[in-house]
Amino acid sequence: MSDGPFDFRVSHTDGRARRGVMRTAHGGVETPAFMPVGTQGAVKGVTHRDLEAAGAEILLSNTYHLHLRPGDDLIARRGGLHRFIAWTKPILTDSGGYQVFSLASRRTIDEHGVRFQSHLDGSSRLLTPERAADIQSQLGSDVAMTLDECVAYPVAEEIARQSMERTVRWARRARDRQSALRAGPVEGVVVTNPGQAQFGIVQGGVFPALREQSARETVAIGFDAYAIGGLSVGEPADIMYDIVERTTAVLPVHQPRYLMGVGTPEDLVEAVARGVDLFDCVLPTRNARNGQLFTSEGRLNIKNAQFAEDDRPADSACGCYTCRTFSRSYLRHLFLAGEMNAATLNTLHNLQFYLDTLRRIREAIEFGRFESFRLYR
RNA sequence: GGCGAGGUAGCGAAGCGGUCAAACGCAGCAGACUGUAAAUCUGUCGCCCUAGCGGCUUCGAAGGUUCGAGUCCUUCCCUCGCCA
Numbered sequence: 001m002s003d004g005p006f007d008f009r010v011s012h013t014d015g016r017a018r019r020g021v022m023r024t025a026h027g028g029v030e031t032p033a034f035m036p037v038g039t040q041g042a043v044k045g046v047t048h049r050d051l052e053a054a055g056a057e058i059l060l061s062n063t064y065h066l067h068l069r070p071g072d073d074l075i076a077r078r079g080g081l082h083r084f085i086a087w088t089k090p091i092l093t094d095s096g097g098y099q100v101f102s103l104a105s106r107r108t109i110d111e112h113g114v115r116f117q118s119h120l121d122g123s124s125r126l127l128t129p130e131r132a133a134d135i136q137s138q139l140g141s142d143v144a145m146t147l148d149e150c151v152a153y154p155v156a157e158e159i160a161r162q163s164m165e166r167t168v169r170w171a172r173r174a175r176d177r178q179s180a181l182r183a184g185p186v187e188g189v190v191v192t193n194p195g196q197a198q199f200g201i202v203q204g205g206v207f208p209a210l211r212e213q214s215a216r217e218t219v220a221i222g223f224d225a226y227a228i229g230g231l232s233v234g235e236p237a238d239i240m241y242d243i244v245e246r247t248t249a250v251l252p253v254h255q256p257r258y259l260m261g262v263g264t265p266e267d268l269v270e271a272v273a274r275g276v277d278l279f280d281c282v283l284p285t286r287n288a289r290n291g292q293l294f295t296s297e298g299r300l301n302i303k304n305a306q307f308a309e310d311d312r313p314a315d316s317a318c319g320c321y322t323c324r325t326f327s328r329s330y331l332r333h334l335f336l337a338g339e340m341n342a343a344t345l346n347t348l349h350n351l352q353f354y355l356d357t358l359r360r361i362r363e364a365i366e367f368g369r370f371e372s373f374r375l376y377r
Numbered sequence: 378g379g380c381g382a383g384g385u386a387g388c389g390a391a392g393c394g395g396u397c398a399a400a401c402g403c404a405g406c407a408g409a410c411u412g413u414a415a416a417u418c419u420g421u422c423g424c425c426c427u428a429g430c431g432g433c434u435u436c437g438a439a440g441g442u443u444c445g446a447g448u449c450c451u452u453c454c455c456u457c458g459c460c461a
Binding site: 035037039040044045060062065092094095096097098099101102103106119120145148150201227229230231232233234258259260261262263264267279280281282283285286287288289290291292301303304305335338340342343346 | 406407412414
């Protein structure tokens with residue numbers, strides 16, 4: 001585990017829900033927290049200023065994508081990812097493990113690592129646990145994720161087992177590599193953030209026994225926090241909730257739990273109820289660009305003809321710039337006209353909705369009202 | 378007035394005797410999206426319904442040839458271009 005600035009303190013609990021603060025080399029994050037996804041060093045459609053105004057305290061970015069373009073060497077020469085993208089708050093970088101899943105048709109995998117055929121120029125790119133750690137060291141994110149294998153759903157138990165066991169072995173290698181990077185100079189690798197933390201990732205598909213084994217063995221390696229990966233890949237929600245519940249039960253209570261890639265607003269509430277502290281998801285940003293708005297009254301597809309002459313804001317309970325200023329009628333027009341403002345305004349709103357939801361979750365936990373919030377929000 | 382090109386579903390545009398209610402694109406309508414190869418993708422898109430290799434009415438108009446016509450013939454109407 002890190003002896004750097006990384007720290008996590010739980011200040012309140014309500015049932016299994018926890019409210020706390022996660023400290024990193026670039027500042028603190030109130031948890032439970034939602035991390036907007038900025039894969040390539042930017043959250044699509046909005047500025048950093050917008051993100052801060054909406055209350056974002058931490059961004060997620062991506063090892064694989066930044067390695068391919070503009071390259072982690074270039075970013076290291078710029079002084080690291082924070083300086084390069086001019087974001088002063090915490091950043092967590094995914095390892096490229098999700099690309100093992102999403103780019104399954106363009107990669108081969110073996111014990112050594114994953115060989116990708118770049119989607120940009122077709123070149124062959126090898127990502128190993130060590131390489132992913134090196135790249136993230138050069139990026140200098142506040143939290144580095146270990147390289148894992150995210151398997152699809154459904155998957156046979158034996159396949160899930162082999163994959164999970166390999167992910168544990170990879171976690172060990174990633175841990176050793178980060179320790180080496182911390183212990184002294186490593187040829188060809190620049191450490192742009194000495195205070196970088198490292199999270200291990202639990203896998204095991206939808207099989208409780210595999211999840212428990214994965215959690216136990218990953219915790220035994222010793223990380224700053226633990227993520228639950230490989231969920232929300234197509235399995236029913238109640239299965240996901242069940243796996244989350246069984247997994248958090250095995251994870252240390254004094255360290256953050258991060259549910260990767262999740263989810264819908266309801267997923268977030270249900271996961272917090274099961275002891276999760278961190279989330280990231282592309283839903284608010286991607287769906288915004290595709291015309292779907294998350295509101296206090298459910299999802300709303302701004303493209304629908306029923307909004308053509310609707311003068312109300314997207315969500316009357318929302319205080320974001322979009323909702324304070326524009327009508328559904330205008331938002332629909334912008335979207336159908338292909339104006340890029342449509343993507344921006346929709347993204348602004350969806351992120352505000354997500355960040356507000358987490359804010360309300362934190363308040364509810366703090367005041368011991370989480371269970372009623374969960375039921376009646 | 379002469380010569381030439383052309384009139385196909387909301388628009389553009391294929392089609393050159395049967396498998397055409399009619400390719401394809403756009404527009405329209407609806408849906409999907411969960412550690413971002415996504416401002417993307419899917420379905421639908423003449424009318425009717427019990428929604429089916431179902432019924433009905435279409436391809437400028439009217440006649441005709443043919444077992445069968447959006448596709449061939451005749452006449453008419455209308456657009457566009459060039460020449461008078």
